[in-house]
Amino acid sequence: MHTSAIDQRPAPLDLSHHFSRTAKARHESRVKEFYRYFAIPGIANLAGGLPNAEFFPYTTLEASLVPPERFKPTPNRPNGPLGGVPRGVSSTLLTEQRATTAHLLVPKSSGTSNRLHEIDLKTALQYGTAQGYPPLYDFLRQITRENMHPNVPYADGPEIVLTCGSTDGFNKAIETFSNEWSAEKQPVHEREGILVEEFCYMNAVQCVQPRGLQVVPVGMDDEGMRASGLGGLRDTLRNWDESRGKRPHLMYTVTIGQNPTSSTLSLPRRTELYELCKEYDVIIIEDEPYWYMQFPSVIGPDIAQRYFPKSPSDITGAKGSSGFDFLDSLMPSYISIDTDGRVVRLDTFSKTISPGCRLGWITAQPALIERILRFTEVATQQPSGFVQSIVAEHLIGPHNLCDGGRGGRKDGKGWAVEGWVRWLAGLRGAYERRMQTMCRVLEDGKYMLTSKGLGSKGYTTTEPWSIIDRLQMYNFVWPRGGMFVWIKIYLGTHPLHGKVEPPKLSQALWVHLTTKPYLVLVAPGTIFSPTPEISKSKGFEYYRLCFAAVEDDEIEAASHRFVKGVNSFWAKKNLDEVEEILGVCSDGYKLMYGGPHFELLTMSS
Amino acid sequence: MHTSAIDQRPAPLDLSHHFSRTAKARHESRVKEFYRYFAIPGIANLAGGLPNAEFFPYTTLEASLVPPERFKPTPNRPNGPLGGVPRGVSSTLLTEQRATTAHLLVPKSSGTSNRLHEIDLKTALQYGTAQGYPPLYDFLRQITRENMHPNVPYADGPEIVLTCGSTDGFNKAIETFSNEWSAEKQPVHEREGILVEEFCYMNAVQCVQPRGLQVVPVGMDDEGMRASGLGGLRDTLRNWDESRGKRPHLMYTVTIGQNPTSSTLSLPRRTELYELCKEYDVIIIEDEPYWYMQFPSVIGPDIAQRYFPKSPSDITGAKGSSGFDFLDSLMPSYISIDTDGRVVRLDTFSKTISPGCRLGWITAQPALIERILRFTEVATQQPSGFVQSIVAEHLIGPHNLCDGGRGGRKDGKGWAVEGWVRWLAGLRGAYERRMQTMCRVLEDGKYMLTSKGLGSKGYTTTEPWSIIDRLQMYNFVWPRGGMFVWIKIYLGTHPLHGKVEPPKLSQALWVHLTTKPYLVLVAPGTIFSPTPEISKSKGFEYYRLCFAAVEDDEIEAASHRFVKGVNSFWAKKNLDEVEEILGVCSDGYKLMYGGPHFELLTMSS
Structure with missing residues (x-):
C-alpha cells in the first residue's frame, strides 16, 4: 500500500x-450519533433490543x-506448458503435515475489549454490524488492500463489505445499480441492460431477468470477452440500438477460469475492455470465484511473455507488491x-x-460500498456469526494465547496471511494437477482413426498407419484457470451429419454418455446460454466437464469413459440408433435447457 | 396433524x-429433470460445478x-398475576444440570445416505438447496406443522423455507409481494402500501420505504393493532382514499410482545383483524421473534378467561394438540x-x-413459499452450512451413535423436540422473571409524592401521609410477552409543563437519565414511529426499556436508577436547568430520530 502521507x-x-432509485432512497444509519452515550462509563444500556449472551446455549x-x-x-512460473508437473502425480498428494490436524476454538468470552481482536461467542452470536464481524472484516479489508490488490489506482483505495457468498x-449489487423495469408499465427506452459473456x-x-433487465451477450474468444470484432464490446456499445432499451450501464464478467468456458483474460485485453467501459460509463461487476486457480503450466512462455504480466510492476505505473510470489504471479483484477x-x-x-x-465480500470504491451496506442492513444484516467467528479464529487466531481461543494452526495461532496464501497456492496445485489429468486423456482422445476411403472402423482399428486418417470429434483449449473443460463437439464430422439435426445429435450423444459402459454425466452448453438464440445457434455444440467434483482417482477413468x-x-451410422437413444429418454431434449439450480447437479450423486 | 387419508x-x-411482477417472472428450477441421471449407479458426475469435499479445510x-x-x-397457567414467581428469584437460577455441558460434533462424513439424516461436513459445507439443509428443513417443517401450528385450517398444511433470519x-417476502414504485416514473394510483402498527x-x-411503498400506520391499544375505532384497521381499509395510492394489500405485524410496545393480541381481536384482511384481500406478514416469550403471570384470570384460549380446541373447530403443555398454552399464531x-x-x-x-424460516401456504424459494435461489441461496449443520446436530443429533456425530445432549443424542420445547419453556421463565424484576421497581416508582398545596418536595418527602398527594410521572402496561417495557411519560405533570415544549422536555429527560448518578440509556419512542407525524404527535411521549440485554443482577439497580x-x-422547576441539560448535548434533539441500526445500540457497551 501507499504509505506516504499524501x-x-x-479520487475515484x-x-x-x-444508483437505483431504491438505493438512492435508503437512509444512512443514525446509530453513530448514539456512540458517545454507549461509551459513558457505567451506563446501563436498556435501549438496545438484544438478548443477553447468557441466553445463548453455546459456550x-x-x-x-x-x-x-x-x-x-x-510452480508459479513453470518452464513450459507442462513443466514441473510429472504425469501421474495425484492432486491428493499431501505433504508431511497430512496427519497434523489443528483444533480451533472460539471461546465464550475473550479477554480483550479491542473489537478488532475480540473473537468470541458473546460478540459473534450477538447482533452485529452489516459490514461484517469486526475482526474478520478488518483482516479481509487488509488482505484485499495490501495483498490481493496492492495497486488500486484511486486515492485511499477500496472499501469492502462482507456478503453471504457471491450470489448474495x-x-x-444488482439491487443497488439497476432499476426494475416492466414491459407492461414502462416504455422500452427506460429498460436497463447488463452485458454478459455469450456463455x-x-x-x-x-x-436479473425477472427484474426486467435486458441481458446483452458479448462475443468471446479463448481469452474471454472480446473487445473488438462483430459482437465484441466495442461493436455492442458503439452500435447500440436505443429502440431496444438503454445502452447497458452494467457488465457482469468472470475473467479468470470463466464459468463455463474457463477462459482467462489477458492484461492487454482487460485494459482494452476497461477503456471501453470508461468511454461508455459502464460499471463492471467482476465475479472471481476461481481467481486463485490460475494454471501457469498451460500458458506457453511465448504467450506469457506477450499477454501476462510478470510482476505487478508490469501494470501501468504500478509498483506495489502483494508480498507473496504466489499472489504476485496471478493475473491482476x-x-x-x-x-x-x-x-x-x-x-x-x-x-x-x-x-x-x-461467506464472501465485495470490494469497490467506498461510496459504492456504502449504498450496498445500506441494503445489507435491511436484508441479510450480516453473514452468520457461526461461520464468521470460526473463519476469523481460523485465520486470525486469538489476540494472545491466554484469551481462551485457539486458531487454525496446531500451536493455537491463526493461519495468518502467510498460512492463507500457502493454502491457496496448495489448492491451486491440487486443481491444476486434476486439470492436467483430465486434459491429457481428452487431448489423446480427440480423434477417431479411420481407414482412408473405407470410412470409419471405429476406435480400435488395426489398420497400418499409412492408410489411416484422423477424424476430429471434439476440441478444447486447456483451461488457464478454474474448474472446467469446455469442449466443442464437432458434430459435422459425425457419420449422421446432414441426416439428423445437430442439436438432436448432440442430445443423443449426451444421453449415450450416461449409458453403460460410459456412465459420465456432462453439462450441456445450452444451459450456459444467456439467450435462446445462443442456445439454438451454438450452445448445443458444447459440453462443460468439471474436474473439481469427482473423487481424485476417478478423474482419469471418467475421462477415458468420456472418450470411449x-x-x-x-460409430453409429443408422438413424434408428439415434432415435433409439432419444426414445429411451423422452424428456431428453428439454434437459438441454437448465435452470438456476444446475450447479447443484452433484448433490445427489 | 390430520392423519386421516382424506x-x-x-384448499388455500x-x-x-x-405476486410482484418480479416474482411472477421467476422461472422454476429445472434441476429435477436431471434427478434420474444422478441416480444412475456408478455414474461419474462431471456436470456439476462443485468443489470436491476433500478441498474443504475443516474435518x-x-x-x-x-x-x-x-x-x-x-408456570403455564399461574393462579394469579404474580403467582408462583417468588420475589427476588434471579433469572440466572439454574437447575442441577448447570455443570452438565454437552460436546456436539458434526463429523466429516456420516454413515448414512438418507439425506434427511445425513448431518456431516461433506454435505453441509457443499452447495445446498435453497429450501434449507435437508435434515434441518425436515425437522423444522415437522415442528412447524405438528407442534407449533397443529391446527392450520387449509388442506395439506403449510410449507416452509429457511432464511438468514427474519430481516432476510x-x-x-417484500420482494415477492410488492412492486417498486417511483413518484418520478409512475402515477400515484399505482403506489402500493403496507399496514403497520403505529409504533x-x-x-x-x-x-419498504426505499421501494416506494406507502407505510400506513394502524392505531393500537394495549393488545396491539386495533380493528375498530378511528384509525383502526376497519376504518383504515374501508375509508381508504384511492388518491393516496392503492389500498394496502400487505400488513406487517408483530402480535406477541410487539416491538416496541410489548402488546399481545388476544384471540378475538386476532380473528376480527383476520376477517378484515380477508374482506379487503390483505396478505399478513406475521413476524414473531418473541412468540415463545409469553408471560401468563401478568394476565389476570379474568382476562385469560375472556381473551386467551385455554387450549387449542378453543380455536374454532380446532382439535389438534402440539403434544406439549407449554406450546398448547401459547397464544396461537x-x-x-x-x-x-x-x-x-x-x-x-x-x-x-x-x-x-x-437463521430462521418462513411458513405459509406452499404456492407462496415456492415463489420465495425462487428468489432465495438467486439471492442468499441458503443459510450458512456452518450454522445449519451445528443447529441440526444440536437438535436432531446423529442418525445413530455410530455415524461419528454427537448431538446437543450429554449422551450424544440430539435435544429432539422434547429438549427444544423444554429449552423454550426455560427461556420464557428467565425472561418472565427479568420482566417482573424490572416492572416491580417501575410500578413502585410511578408516582412522585407531593405535599398538598405546597408543591413538589421530591422523592424523599417526609410529610405525613394525610397531606401527601400522588403525582404520576409515567405509566406502562406490564408486558404480556417479549423483551420490552413501553413507558408513557406523563409530561403534563412536570412542573415545567406549558413552559417547555413537550418533545423538548422529553428529550431533556432522556439526556438527564444518561448523566450521573442515574446512568441509564433508554430508547426514545420517536425511533419506533413509522411516520414523522406519529413521531411528532406522540412518539416523543414514550420510552422503550429492554430487560433482556443487561446482566441479570443489573436489572433491578438500573430500574431503580431510572426511577430516581x-x-x-x-424536581426541576427552572427553564435554565432544562436548557443546561440540552446544551450539554447539542446533538440531543436529533437523537430522537433513529435509523435502521438502532437495535445494535448495545453492541459497543
Whole structure:
C-alpha cells in the first residue's frame, strides 16, 4: 500500500448517477450519533433490543482442520506448458503435515475489549454490524488492500463489505445499480441492460431477468470477452440500438477460469475492455470465484511473455507488491486498473474454504460500498456469526494465547496471511494437477482413426498407419484457470451429419454418455446460454466437464469413459440408433435447457 | 396433524395476483429433470460445478453447550398475576444440570445416505438447496406443522423455507409481494402500501420505504393493532382514499410482545383483524421473534378467561394438540386461523438460540413459499452450512451413535423436540422473571409524592401521609410477552409543563437519565414511529426499556436508577436547568430520530 502521507492518486469518480432509485432512497444509519452515550462509563444500556449472551446455549464453537500446507503447490512460473508437473502425480498428494490436524476454538468470552481482536461467542452470536464481524472484516479489508490488490489506482483505495457468498453479493449489487423495469408499465427506452459473456453463469441471468433487465451477450474468444470484432464490446456499445432499451450501464464478467468456458483474460485485453467501459460509463461487476486457480503450466512462455504480466510492476505505473510470489504471479483484477472506481469485485470463500460457508465480500470504491451496506442492513444484516467467528479464529487466531481461543494452526495461532496464501497456492496445485489429468486423456482422445476411403472402423482399428486418417470429434483449449473443460463437439464430422439435426445429435450423444459402459454425466452448453438464440445457434455444440467434483482417482477413468463414449457414438451410422437413444429418454431434449439450480447437479450423486 | 387419508380441509386460496411482477417472472428450477441421471449407479458426475469435499479445510465442527434444562420454567397457567414467581428469584437460577455441558460434533462424513439424516461436513459445507439443509428443513417443517401450528385450517398444511433470519425473511417476502414504485416514473394510483402498527420495528419500515411503498400506520391499544375505532384497521381499509395510492394489500405485524410496545393480541381481536384482511384481500406478514416469550403471570384470570384460549380446541373447530403443555398454552399464531392461506409467518432463532445464527424460516401456504424459494435461489441461496449443520446436530443429533456425530445432549443424542420445547419453556421463565424484576421497581416508582398545596418536595418527602398527594410521572402496561417495557411519560405533570415544549422536555429527560448518578440509556419512542407525524404527535411521549440485554443482577439497580432519574427530573422547576441539560448535548434533539441500526445500540457497551 501507499504509505506516504499524501496520497498522490486521484479520487475515484462520483458514480452516484448509477444508483437505483431504491438505493438512492435508503437512509444512512443514525446509530453513530448514539456512540458517545454507549461509551459513558457505567451506563446501563436498556435501549438496545438484544438478548443477553447468557441466553445463548453455546459456550464454545470448535473445529478440526488440516494444515495450510496440506496440498503441494505447482510452480508459479513453470518452464513450459507442462513443466514441473510429472504425469501421474495425484492432486491428493499431501505433504508431511497430512496427519497434523489443528483444533480451533472460539471461546465464550475473550479477554480483550479491542473489537478488532475480540473473537468470541458473546460478540459473534450477538447482533452485529452489516459490514461484517469486526475482526474478520478488518483482516479481509487488509488482505484485499495490501495483498490481493496492492495497486488500486484511486486515492485511499477500496472499501469492502462482507456478503453471504457471491450470489448474495451479486444480487445486492444488482439491487443497488439497476432499476426494475416492466414491459407492461414502462416504455422500452427506460429498460436497463447488463452485458454478459455469450456463455455465462446462469444464476446471474436468472437474477436479473425477472427484474426486467435486458441481458446483452458479448462475443468471446479463448481469452474471454472480446473487445473488438462483430459482437465484441466495442461493436455492442458503439452500435447500440436505443429502440431496444438503454445502452447497458452494467457488465457482469468472470475473467479468470470463466464459468463455463474457463477462459482467462489477458492484461492487454482487460485494459482494452476497461477503456471501453470508461468511454461508455459502464460499471463492471467482476465475479472471481476461481481467481486463485490460475494454471501457469498451460500458458506457453511465448504467450506469457506477450499477454501476462510478470510482476505487478508490469501494470501501468504500478509498483506495489502483494508480498507473496504466489499472489504476485496471478493475473491482476480489474480493480488494479480501475482508475475511475467503476469496478465492483465479488470474492467468495466458496472455492477456497467451502461453498457451505456462504461467506464472501465485495470490494469497490467506498461510496459504492456504502449504498450496498445500506441494503445489507435491511436484508441479510450480516453473514452468520457461526461461520464468521470460526473463519476469523481460523485465520486470525486469538489476540494472545491466554484469551481462551485457539486458531487454525496446531500451536493455537491463526493461519495468518502467510498460512492463507500457502493454502491457496496448495489448492491451486491440487486443481491444476486434476486439470492436467483430465486434459491429457481428452487431448489423446480427440480423434477417431479411420481407414482412408473405407470410412470409419471405429476406435480400435488395426489398420497400418499409412492408410489411416484422423477424424476430429471434439476440441478444447486447456483451461488457464478454474474448474472446467469446455469442449466443442464437432458434430459435422459425425457419420449422421446432414441426416439428423445437430442439436438432436448432440442430445443423443449426451444421453449415450450416461449409458453403460460410459456412465459420465456432462453439462450441456445450452444451459450456459444467456439467450435462446445462443442456445439454438451454438450452445448445443458444447459440453462443460468439471474436474473439481469427482473423487481424485476417478478423474482419469471418467475421462477415458468420456472418450470411449464419444468414439462409440461416432460409430453409429443408422438413424434408428439415434432415435433409439432419444426414445429411451423422452424428456431428453428439454434437459438441454437448465435452470438456476444446475450447479447443484452433484448433490445427489 | 390430520392423519386421516382424506384431508377434509379446504384448499388455500390462489393468491398469485399478489405476486410482484418480479416474482411472477421467476422461472422454476429445472434441476429435477436431471434427478434420474444422478441416480444412475456408478455414474461419474462431471456436470456439476462443485468443489470436491476433500478441498474443504475443516474435518469436524464442534461446540460445547448447556443442557436444555438450564433455565427454570415459569408456570403455564399461574393462579394469579404474580403467582408462583417468588420475589427476588434471579433469572440466572439454574437447575442441577448447570455443570452438565454437552460436546456436539458434526463429523466429516456420516454413515448414512438418507439425506434427511445425513448431518456431516461433506454435505453441509457443499452447495445446498435453497429450501434449507435437508435434515434441518425436515425437522423444522415437522415442528412447524405438528407442534407449533397443529391446527392450520387449509388442506395439506403449510410449507416452509429457511432464511438468514427474519430481516432476510421480511425482505424476501417484500420482494415477492410488492412492486417498486417511483413518484418520478409512475402515477400515484399505482403506489402500493403496507399496514403497520403505529409504533413498530423500524427495520421493516426502512426496508419498504426505499421501494416506494406507502407505510400506513394502524392505531393500537394495549393488545396491539386495533380493528375498530378511528384509525383502526376497519376504518383504515374501508375509508381508504384511492388518491393516496392503492389500498394496502400487505400488513406487517408483530402480535406477541410487539416491538416496541410489548402488546399481545388476544384471540378475538386476532380473528376480527383476520376477517378484515380477508374482506379487503390483505396478505399478513406475521413476524414473531418473541412468540415463545409469553408471560401468563401478568394476565389476570379474568382476562385469560375472556381473551386467551385455554387450549387449542378453543380455536374454532380446532382439535389438534402440539403434544406439549407449554406450546398448547401459547397464544396461537395467525397461521392457526388462516383459512385462506394469506398469512406469511416469520420465525427466527435470534431470540431462542442467538441473533448471530442469522437463521430462521418462513411458513405459509406452499404456492407462496415456492415463489420465495425462487428468489432465495438467486439471492442468499441458503443459510450458512456452518450454522445449519451445528443447529441440526444440536437438535436432531446423529442418525445413530455410530455415524461419528454427537448431538446437543450429554449422551450424544440430539435435544429432539422434547429438549427444544423444554429449552423454550426455560427461556420464557428467565425472561418472565427479568420482566417482573424490572416492572416491580417501575410500578413502585410511578408516582412522585407531593405535599398538598405546597408543591413538589421530591422523592424523599417526609410529610405525613394525610397531606401527601400522588403525582404520576409515567405509566406502562406490564408486558404480556417479549423483551420490552413501553413507558408513557406523563409530561403534563412536570412542573415545567406549558413552559417547555413537550418533545423538548422529553428529550431533556432522556439526556438527564444518561448523566450521573442515574446512568441509564433508554430508547426514545420517536425511533419506533413509522411516520414523522406519529413521531411528532406522540412518539416523543414514550420510552422503550429492554430487560433482556443487561446482566441479570443489573436489572433491578438500573430500574431503580431510572426511577430516581425521573424523580429528580420532576424536581426541576427552572427553564435554565432544562436548557443546561440540552446544551450539554447539542446533538440531543436529533437523537430522537433513529435509523435502521438502532437495535445494535448495545453492541459497543
